[in-house]
Amino acid sequence: MPIRDWPCSERPRERLMAHGAGVLSDAELLALFLGSGVRGRDAVATARELLQAHGPLRALLEQPPPQLARLPGLGPARACLLAAALELGHRRLGADLQRGAAIDDPMSAGRYFAQRLRGLTREVFAVLFLDTRHRALAFEEMFRGTLDGAEVHPREVVRRALAHNAAALIVGHNHPSGNPEPSAADRALTARLKQALALVDLRLLDHFVIADGPPVSMAARGWV
Secondary structure (H helix, E strand, O other), X not given: OOHHHOOHHHOHXXXXXXXXXHHOOHHHHHHHHHOOOOOOOOHHHHHHHHHHHHOOHHHHHOOOHHHHOOOOOOHHHHHHXXXXXXXXXXXXXXXXXXXXXXXXXXXXXXXXXXXXXXXXXXXXXXXXXXXXXXXXXXXXXXXXXXXXXXXOOHHXXXXXXXXXXXXXXXXXXXXXOOOOOOOHHHHHHHHHHHHHHHOOOOEXXXXXXXXXXXXXXXXXXXXX
16 A cells, blocks of 8 residues: 555654654654655565665665665665765764854763764774863864774874864774774773873863764773
8 A cells, every 4th residue: 555545643754743753663764765665565665675684774874875776765866865864964963063062961972973983894083172161173083994993193182182272082983893892902092092181281081982882981981
């Protein structure tokens, strides 16, 4: 049965308008981007098949647009639409950190690191530079590595912090393996970085590890 023939209370678009996007399943949200399904299947059924074959949702959306475009029910136009929607989400979250308001919720920074780093196939170490009131000055991906790690040079982090006239930093890196648990090397790096920053009166506020699940805060564990 085409979606237009469903009861109004069951149609994804009508449910979103009445109750908000949060009530929709992953398949229903994806179906709104598809607009229509493939031959013999409506958009929701097509979205479910995409998620079963190429999901979960995060794994599907992390595929590059040319690869998305080759999947049944997508094509170049819809693949571009999905990529653009993801980028809008990244920029919206980034805008929250750039409006001049102090970061008083540490996990908002963790979510930002997750948006920027999750899904990358190589380890990336990034830094969020803050002023004396903990307002965002800049975000930089400073070191890129391999699947297993990235070599981080605290001296370079200090140099960039001084260039931005920063007073504090939040750092983060991803674990492409999906394991969110900080390693012994992660903890050692945090200690070295905190010590190097303290020499020039800069504060390290947190170090996030981005993998599967919520961002892991080293500060919350008492390691910063």
